[in-house]
Amino acid sequence: MVSNGTNGINGTGVTPLRSFGGVVGGLIGLVATSAIAGLLVTASLTPVVALTGVATTSTINVFETLPDYLEIEPLAQRSNIYASRSDGSPVLLATLYDQNRVEVGWDDIGQNVKDAAIAGEDPRFYEHGGVDLQGTVRGALTTAFKGSVQGGSSITQQYVKNVLVQKCEMLPTEEEISDCYAAATVTTASRKLKEMRMAIGVEKKYAKNDILRQYLNIAGFGGRVYGIEAAAAYYYGTTAAGLTVAQAASLVAIVNNPGKFRLDRPASEANGAANGYQDNRERRDYILGEMLRYGKITQAEFDEAIAAPVEPTINEPSTGCQTAGSNAYFCDYVIHMLASDPVFGADEETRIKHIRRGGLSVYTTLDLDLQDAAVRTLNENVPKSLAGWDVGAVISSVEVGSGRVLAMAQNKDYSQDPEVQAAGNNWSSVNYNTDFATGGSRGFQPGSTYKVFTLAEWLSTGHSVDERVDSAPRSAWGTFNDSCLGPQNYDSEGWSPKNDANESGGNYSALESTIGSINTGFIGMAKRLDLCGIRKMAEAFGMHRADGEPLSQSASAVIGTNEVAPLSMAVAFAGIANNGVTCSPIVIDRMIGADGTEVPIPTSRCAQSVSPDVDHQMVAALSQVMTRGTAVQSNISTEPRVPMFGKTGTTDGAKDTWMSGASSKVATVVGVVTVTGNANQRARNFESGPAATARHRMWPDVMSVANAKYGGDPFPGVSVIPPPEEESSDDGDEDFDDDTDQDPQDQDDSDEND
Structure with a gap:
């Protein structure tokens, strides 16, 4: 934004000597300006006046054809993103803006500011009709004879110019912005005339106090600071209502020439702290003198303000998700959701501008009680970086029945600065919890946690948990049915998946395979099903590849x-x-x-994935994973106790390890992953203990907070959930080496992630 003042536009403070030609040109300008001034008196005060002179009549005709209506659009304001505490109180996560502005009402602006603005910029503001003729003539005379000052613009004229520049800055492209800005600020008589005409129109439509309020809201205060409220917070850590006389005068001084009088320059710069902000002080003291002259302050107040040093206390506003600390990845996900949902605009560019300029207050689903627990347990159990292993760790919690994301954390520090990221792999801008399209990675293999979808298809097609299948390990699994791609043959491919503890497989039931996470048991179940049906079942539960490609439906995908x-x-x-x-x-x-007013937001889309009866059977089986299966370690440490179910998962070579589970209120997934390269977690240790069991140390920490806060109801069909039988060592009944021999038909087994 720009603003015309009465102290010149060249910012040098030096009045050069004028040549004869310059004086003549100035006198010509004076005559033209004086004609305009006389015209404006006539145009604004006398509807019909008989004027003589061709030049003046022509000027009147031009003036009367100019638009006097100024369409005032909403100001660009900063948007805030909030989380919440247990008591419901909002906690600021981040602020986003192109222009750091908080628009405030008349009563929120202190009288010191109003008086300083009028005394310093437009002493006859409440007397003129939009154009201060006395100031205009004085400015013209000074320009004609000194050549250094083009002042005299009233507050209303300054407001008009700022509105026009504001409109420019809302245009979609830099080229359009530049062209518009040049037209709005060019020093020509026609532009000045148009500005005056619009100022008169504004005065006819709006009350004086409204004009002054909006002028103080729209004015630029240096850099990306706009409006008196943001300026008060940025330069002095206070509000527009709380500014002292001296502070108010210093801020109003900036409006006259933001580049020259701003108060956030480093000490090394000439107009900065090194010289006590001398430029600002001189303008401030002039304004204070004008305030005294026009009776806005007493002599005692003037003396006190004049004696006060110019001492800003810069308060950098939080901007962007990097200021959200441990909540930055969730914040980043929120921004991506705002930018991608048509609810917020027709295209991404429109949505981003709306977010950064719309003055929105965004209240998110993040539960800081759960989030704090997730961050704390990650910090206690998984390092941000480790020599020889690019280790990642993630925690996501979702509220059951609503889809509200309650927690989202990972073991990295957030930064989008390439130089910071290059300093070490403890920094990342990639959100390991989410899809690639929403700022995340290309995903991780979930291991045996994915088996729940085969269990769902098994039960949905009429099989029971007690039904047994031939699940002995072998190298020739024969042909699998696939109604979408056709039969898939595994006789000659040499695909030979094994079980972690070398279980024989034998004749396991679906329940036994679920409790013990028996790989060959689930492959045996898949032999009796449709691979396409298993894939569709996973999709029914919202599963999709993180990179946006279709889910694989090979036998190994099971x-x-x-x-x-x-x-x-x-x-x-x-x-x-x-x-x-x-x-x-x-x-x-x-x-x-x-x-x-309330702004429409996206709502969760809910759909029946399986029948309630099938789902109850699934929960009954998965509950036993917690009490006598591979998830015992997570169960025994979770307090208070509520009914829960879960499933563990480990990928080939113990590269990634998972614990996923839920109560009737909250679902949580915890994983320790290898971001790039390969690492066998069974061969690695953290300070907190074995890497492979870190998930069982973290999942209970989060679910204990969830259980205490949200509680949990019994699941239908699961009458009593007994306590765990014993603590598992995680060495004999886990599902490591889920896919020791990769399925050659599966092209999605790559261990590379972004």
Whole structure:
């Protein structure tokens, strides 16, 4: 934004000597300006006047054809993103803006500011009709004879110019902005005439106090600071209502020439702290003198203000998700959701501008009690970086029945600065919890947690948990039915998946395979099913590849080789906990516009993934995973106790390890992953203990907070959940080496992630 003042536009403070030609040119300008001044008196005060002189008549005709209506659009304001505490109180996560502005009402602006603005910029503001003729003539005379000052613009004229520049800055392209700005600020008589005409129109439509209020809201205060409220917060850590006389005068001084008089220059710069902000002080003291002259302050107040040093206390506003600290990845996900949802605009560019300029208050679903627990346990159990292993760790929690994302954390520090990221792999801009399209990675293999979808298809097609299948390990599995791609033959490919503890497989039931996470048991189940049906079942629970490609439906996909986002798995487990109804994730509870009205937000889409009866059978089987299966370690440490179910998962070579589960209220997924390269977690240790069991140390920490806060109801069909029989060592009954011999038909087994 720009603003005309009465102290010149060249910013040098030096009045050069004028040549004869310059004086003549100035006198010509004076005559033209004086004609305009006389015209304006006539145009604004006398409807019909007989004027003589061709030049003046021509000027009147030109003036009368100019538009006098100024369409005033909403000001660009900063948007805030909030989380919430247990008591419901909002906590600011981040602020986003192109222009750091908070628009405020008349009563929120202190009288010191109003008086300083009028005394310093337009002493006859309440007397003229939009154009200060006395100031205009004085400015013209000074320009004619000195050549250094083009002042005399009233506050209303300055406001008009700022509105026109504001409109420029809202245009879509830099080229359009530049062209518009040049037209709005060019020093020509026609532009000045148009500005005056519009100023008179503004005065006819709006009350003086409204004009002054909006002038103080729109004015630029240096850099990206706009409006008196943001300026007060930025330069002095206070509000527009709380500024002292001296502070108010210093801020109003900036409006006259933001580049020259701003107060945030480093000490090394000439007009900065090194010389006590001398330029600002001189302008401030002039304004204070004018305030005294016009009776806005007493002599005692003047003396006190003049004696006060110019001492700003710069308060950098939080801008962008990097200021959200440990909540930055969730914040980043919120921004991506705002930018991608048509609810917020027709295209991404429109949505981003709306976010950064719309003055929105975005109240998110993030539960800081759960989030703090997730961050704390990650910090305690998994390092941000480790020599020889690019280790990642993730936690996502979703509310059952609503899709609200309650927690989202990872073991890295957030930064989008390439130089910072290059300093070490403890920094990342990639959100390991989410899809690639929403700022995440290309996904991770979930291992045996994916088996729940084969279990769902098994039960949906009429099989029971007690039904047994031939599940002995072998190298020739024969032909699998696939109604979408045709029969898939595994006789001659040499695909020979094994079980972690070398279980024989034998004749396991579906329940036994679920409790012990028997790979060959689930492959045996898949032999009696349709691979396409298993894939569609996973999709029904919201599963999709993190990179946007279709899910693989090969035999190896049954035991978890599709790369998916942890949040997607949390959504699926929330669906299992919700009687088989899966709800898409949402991150915004409500959004308030700059005018205080509710803004429409995306809602969760819920759909029945499996019948309630099938779902109850799934929960009954998965509950026993917690009490006598591979998830015992997570169960015994979770307090208070509520009914829960879960499933563990480990990928080939113990590269990634998972614990996924839910109560009837909250679903949580915890994973320790290898971001790039390979690492066998069974051969690595953290300070907190074995890497392979870190998930069982973290999952209970988060679910204990969830259980205490949200509680948990018994699941239908699961009458009593007994306590765990004994603590598992995680060495003999886990599902490591899910896919020791990769399926050659599966092209999605790559261990590379972004």
